[in-house]
Amino acid sequence: MQINVSQQLRASIGSIRNYEVSETIDIGGSESMVQGEVRLMRTDRGILAKGTLHTEVEITCSRCLSLFSCLLTLNIEEEYFPITDVVSGAWLPLSEESGSFTIDERHILDLTEAIRQCVLLVIPMKPLCREDCAGLCSNCGHNLNQGPCGCLPQDTDPRWSELRKCLSTSPPLPFQEGLIPLSFKGEGE
Ligand SMILES: [Zn+2]
């Protein structure tokens, strides 16, 4: 996402230009569409890029482990420092602020890295595909967003084990010719 700012570097401090952004950039190995508006303002030292952008990235739900698209709002505010003087072409001393963004010798301001860094900051630590994501069954691993699995609830609640005792000692089914009553199976266990 490169913008040529040679004209604006010659402009007076405080001059403003607005840019529509609509580009795909590589974020974490996949192409993501980034859209929005960025305002560039000439400062005494360089150019301040400020704007709100929107993008969508594919991330893994921390609860059900499925991939989903997450909408992100990126608030960008970075000052870019030219490495050469736009008029004389002479090299300028680098800013003492380590990691600051630069405008290259062709007067290109590149927003890509600032956008990438912003994405890393706003991606949730524990992303959820939806707020009420039901997660995975701790017993069989079934994704409970797709409906219940066949597992009985865990034995943590003593009331369930009482219920289970009742089930296993339920009276035999009425005898039907040709059918073996279920209660005969496993008798004596
Ligand atoms: Zn989920």
Ligand SMILES: [Zn+2]
């Ligand atoms: Zn289960």
